[in-house]
Amino acid sequence: MQDALFYIFAASTLICALMVIGNPFSRNPVTSAMFLVLTIASLAGLFVLLHAFFLAAVQVLVYAGAVMVLFLFVIMLLDLKAEERRKVKKFGIAAGLVCVGAILGILLASISRTQFDVQENPLLEGGTVPLGSLLFKHYLLPFEIVSLLLLVAMVGVVLLSKKDLK
C-alpha cells in the first residue's frame, strides 16, 4: 500500500513539475502556478509517507497557501499577454537539456554508487511535539534569527513596493 502511494505521489510530483516548465497546451503563467500547487501538494504526500507530518502541514499551509497566493497576485498585477505570442528558442532548450542531463547524470551516478548507512526499519516520527521541542530547545537562536529575517524581508518589500522608488 505504502509503496503504491509512493509511486503515485512521485509520478504526480514529477509530471506536474514538467507541466510547470513546459505545458504543451498553454504558456500562461497562471497554468504554471496551478501545476506548481499540485506539485507541492504531491510533495506534501511524500512528506507524510516519510512520517514528517508537521512539515507536510507546513508545506501545504505556507507553500500551497501563502506563497502561491502571492504568485497569483503578482501574475494578476502584471499584464503577461505578450508571453504567449513569443516564440520558444530552440537553442536555449537544447543548451538547457545538455546542462541538465549532465548534472542529472552526476547526481544519479553518485546516488546509485553510494552505500548509505541507513536503518532498515526507521522509527523516526516528525510530529509536532518532537520537532517543537527540538526547535525551542536546541535551535532557539536560529529560530529567533529567522523571525528577524522575516521582519527585514517585510520592511524590504514595503520599501520596494512604494510608488516613487528611487
Added chain:
Amino acid sequence: MHITLQQYLIVSALLFAVGLLGVIARRNLLVIYMCIELMLNAANLALVAFSRFTNNLDGQVFVFFVITVAAAEVSVGLALIVALYRKRQTAHVEDLTMMKN
C-alpha cells in the same frame, strides 16, 4: 519490496533537474521564480528523506528553516519583479538588458 532512501533521492534529483531546466529554458521571470521554488522543494525532499532514514530529526528542522527563508525570498523577489515591471513594462528576461554595453 520496500521503498528505500535511494528511491526518494532519485525523485529529488529528477525534481531538481526539472527545476533547473525550467530556469535555463524559460524566459518569463515569474516562471523562472516558480522553477527556483521547485529546486528548493527538491532539496527539502532529500533532507526529509535523509532525516527519516538516519533517525535524525535535525534534517526536518533544517527544512522548516528552508521553508521560512523561501517564503521571505519569494516575497522580496516578487516585489522586485513588480518594481521592475513598473519601470520597464516587461517581465521577460530578454528585454532586461540595461546592464549590457
